[in-house]
Amino acid sequence: MSDANDAAFARARAALPGGVNSPVRAYGSVGGTPRFLVSARGPYVTDVGGREYVDLVASWGPALLGHAHPEVVAAVQAAAAHGLSFGASTPAETELAELVSARLGDASGIEKLRLVSTGTEATMTAIRLARGATGRDLVVKFAGHYHGHSDGLLAEAGSGVATQGLPGSAGVPAPIAAQTLVLPYNDLDAVRAAFAAHPGRIAAVITEAAGANAGVLAPEPGFNRSLRELARAEGALLILDEVLTGFRVGPAGWWGLEGADEGWAPDLFTFGKVVGGGMPLAALGGSAVLMDHLAPLGPVYQAGTLSGNPLAVAAGLATLRLADADAYARIDAASALVGGWVSEALTAEGVAHVIPRASSLFSIAFREGAVREYADAKAQEAWRYPPFFHALLDAGVSAPPSVFEAWFLTAAHDDAALDRIRAALPTAARAAAAA
Ligand code: PMP
Numbered sequence: 001m002s003d004a005n006d007a008a009f010a011r012a013r014a015a016l017p018g019g020v021n022s023p024v025r026a027y028g029s030v031g032g033t034p035r036f037l038v039s040a041r042g043p044y045v046t047d048v049g050g051r052e053y054v055d056l057v058a059s060w061g062p063a064l065l066g067h068a069h070p071e072v073v074a075a076v077q078a079a080a081a082h083g084l085s086f087g088a089s090t091p092a093e094t095e096l097a098e099l100v101s102a103r104l105g106d107a108s109g110i111e112k113l114r115l116v117s118t119g120t121e122a123t124m125t126a127i128r129l130a131r132g133a134t135g136r137d138l139v140v141k142f143a144g145h146y147h148g149h150s151d152g153l154l155a156e157a158g159s160g161v162a163t164q165g166l167p168g169s170a171g172v173p174a175p176i177a178a179q180t181l182v183l184p185y186n187d188l189d190a191v192r193a194a195f196a197a198h199p200g201r202i203a204a205v206i207t208e209a210a211g212a213n214a215g216v217l218a219p220e221p222g223f224n225r226s227l228r229e230l231a232r233a234e235g236a237l238l239i240l241d242e243v244l245t246g247f248r249v250g251p252a253g254w255w256g257l258e259g260a261d262e263g264w265a266p267d268l269f270t271f272g273k274v275v276g277g278g279m280p281l282a283a284l285g286g287s288a289v290l291m292d293h294l295a296p297l298g299p300v301y302q303a304g305t306l307s308g309n310p311l312a313v314a315a316g317l318a319t320l321r322l323a324d325a326d327a328y329a330r331i332d333a334a335s336a337l338v339g340g341w342v343s344e345a346l347t348a349e350g351v352a353h354v355i356p357r358a359s360s361l362f363s364i365a366f367r368e369g370a371v372r373e374y375a376d377a378k379a380q381e382a383w384r385y386p387p388f389f390h391a392l393l394d395a396g397v398s399a400p401p402s403v404f405e406a407w408f409l410t411a412a413h414d415d416a417a418l419d420r421i422r423a424a425l426p427t428a429a430r431a432a433a434a435a
Contacts (some may be wrong), residue, residue, distance in 0.1 A: 004049035008036035023160040030386040030401045035393075040067035043410055043417035045398060053398035054417045056338075058408035061244050061273040064331070065322055066412020072277050072318040079314035085306055093308040096317050100275065100285065103320065104252045109265040113285035114294055115308040119243035119272030120148025122282040123206065125294075125302045126268045127152065129284070130204035130237040132300035133293050138198055140205040140236075142185040144214030144374025147206060147241050147270075156182045156374065158213030163402040185211060185373040186220045191227065195234045204267075205231050206239040209254035212406040213244070214377040215363035216356040219258075228264045237290075243272035243282060244406075247320060249359035250328055257359060277319030279312035327411040328360075334409040334418060335360040341422050345429035351384065361406045364388075366432070377404065387431035395424035 012019035018026045020034070027034045035047040043066055045055040055067070065072065079092075097113040104110050116122050127139055127150075139152060146159035154161060154169045155177055161168070168177060181198070183190040185207075195202060205227055211217030224240070231238040246253035246269070252260060259265055267290060272282035285291070293300045306312075339355050339362040346353045346364075355362050356371045365371050367380035385403035392399050397420060400407060 005033045005036050005047055008048050009033050012036070024163055024402055024405065027401045029163045029382075029403070030389045032390060032393075034401070035398065042066040042068075042412040043414065051396070053393070053396050054413075054420045056397065056399045056407045056409070056421070058410050059273075059278055060405075061248055061408055062276060062278045063408070063410050064248060064274045064277075065319060065327060066410040067278075069319070069322065069412075071322060072315055075314040075318035076279065076311050079310045082310070084311060085309055087305060090308065090310055090313065092310060092313045092317065096275075096313050096320075097283075097285075099317065099320055100271065100283065103247070104256065104269070105260070107260055107263070107265060108252070108255065108269070109267075109287050110269060110285040111288040112291040113283045114291065114302065115281060115283050115313070116302070116304055117280045117282060117306050117309070117312070118148065119270065119282045120150055121304070122243060122270040122272055122284045123147040123153060123239070123241055124150035126239045126270050126284045127204060127206065128302065129268065129290065129293055129300050130239060132298070133290055134203045134235065134237065136201050136203035136236070137179050138181060138202045139179060140181045140183055140191065140194055140202055142207055142211070142374075143182050144185060144217055144377060145206075145208045145211055145241070146213035147208070148243075151176045152180045153206070155180045158211070158374070158404060160402075162214050162374075162377075162404040184375065185217055186223055187373065188223065188226050188230070191230055195230065195236075200235070202234060202236045204237040204239050206241055209240050209242045209245045209258075210249070210358035210361065212358060212361050212363075214374050214404050215365055215371065216358050216361050216406050217371060217373065217377060218356065218358040220372065224258060225262050225264050228259075228266065231267075237267040239268045239270065240266035241270045243270050245358070245361070246271040247274035247323060248408075249361060251323065251325070254359070274319060274323070275316050276312050277315030277317075279309070279315040280306070281309065281312035281316050330411045330413075331360050331409050334413040335362060335407075337418060338407065338409060338421055341425050345425035346432065348426065349429040349433035351429060351433050352381070360409060363406050364403060366403070381435075384432040384435045387435045388428045391428035391431040392424050395420075395427065397421050397424045
């Protein structure tokens with residue numbers, strides 16, 4: 001079948017490596033022609049051939065309210081009318097920082113934020129800050145967690161690194177990779193052993209608040225709290241990466257569902273995606289004492305020409321203000337329905353599967369038994385996903401183009417959109433069974 005997407009992809013491949021600007025978009029693990037999108041509204045996206053799909057990617061998370069929410073678009077248009085970028089501070093940046101702090105509340109320990117443009121920058125800066133503040137070099141991360149594409153954080157990373165089956169990345173010097181200790185997720189003994197093996201040398205433990213980049217890998221109850229305790233006892237910082245979960249799984253992110261009740265907080269939070277409402281914006285935050293290590297007050301350097309961009313800040317402010325309890329209730333309900341339907345359809349066809357879940361985030365793993373860590377996520381009949389994915393796509397439903405990615409619902413997924421997903425699932429499950 002040759003259509004407008006094939007033509008767009010052929011042209012793109014001549015101009016862009018792989019025809020894309022971010023690897024998973026290339027459909028590498030599911031095959032076929034990626035859909036080239038020209039517009040998006042509510043729960044729908046429209047491709048270059050004019051075909052509409054119910055979207056379950058939500059720009060990989062940011063579109064919490066659905067695509068192009070009219071009030072968010074209006075806020076961005078109003079900001080644009082006043083200028084696109086000043087390279088100087090704006091009152092709105094302070095407002096956004098205050099709003100994020102207020103959303104999480106005093107117990108989060110967030111007193112100050114720095115706004116950056118991508119999640120990659122947020123985690124990269126958090127690591128540099130942790131190293132600068134502790135005077136130590138080593139960093140602990142967990143296998144299958146993705147924290148963006150900075151050199152030290154690609155080892156056994158999730159997301160596109162997992163999709164492509166890579167151990168890390170070429171171009172990362174071995175001495176830099178050696179500063180990252182990669183441990184199995186949900187394994188506190190491994191964390192204790194790492195601290196014992198490297199006394200006084202670990203600057204930080206970085207963890208996804210809930211793993212969602214190797215499919216969903218939820219933290220076991222008490223895991224994050226124990227990381228908090230272990231890190232503190234060893235003089236290391238805990239960085240809770242909420243780039244994906246922040247303001248998505250609830251008004252105060254994953255921490256709001258767990259840490260707030262359990263009475264713990266990380267030293268640093270990283271945010272991205274929803275906090276920018278679909279525009280390039282991310283942040284890191286923590287106590288004033290820690291954050292003041294950043295330039296211009298302290299010796300840890302970080303900067304950005306477009307940091308705190310006025311359009312992005314406007315989108316973030318509008319999105320967070322609209323993300324009320326009702327929005328989260330709708331997302332939770334839609335996610336419970338869709339996850340349930342996926343499971344029913346696969347069960348009806350006798351396809352072994354589990355639906356790993358972390359609040360409103362879920363994914364499919366074609367295996368039996370719990371998915372606790374990356375090795376479990378990899379040990380599945382992943383080949384069943386491409387035909388499943390393509391059957392959905394043929395029926396006008398756009399699921400994530402990799403089994404290692406979470407499914408994203410939005411507050412705009414209404415009955416019509418949900419019905420279309422439900423109707424497409426039996427055929428997709430049959431395709432998975434036949435694979
Ligand atoms: N951390 C997490 C947990 C993420 O999911 C991602 C992106 N999926 C990042 C960091 C990197 O964010 P960005 O793609 O904006 O650089």
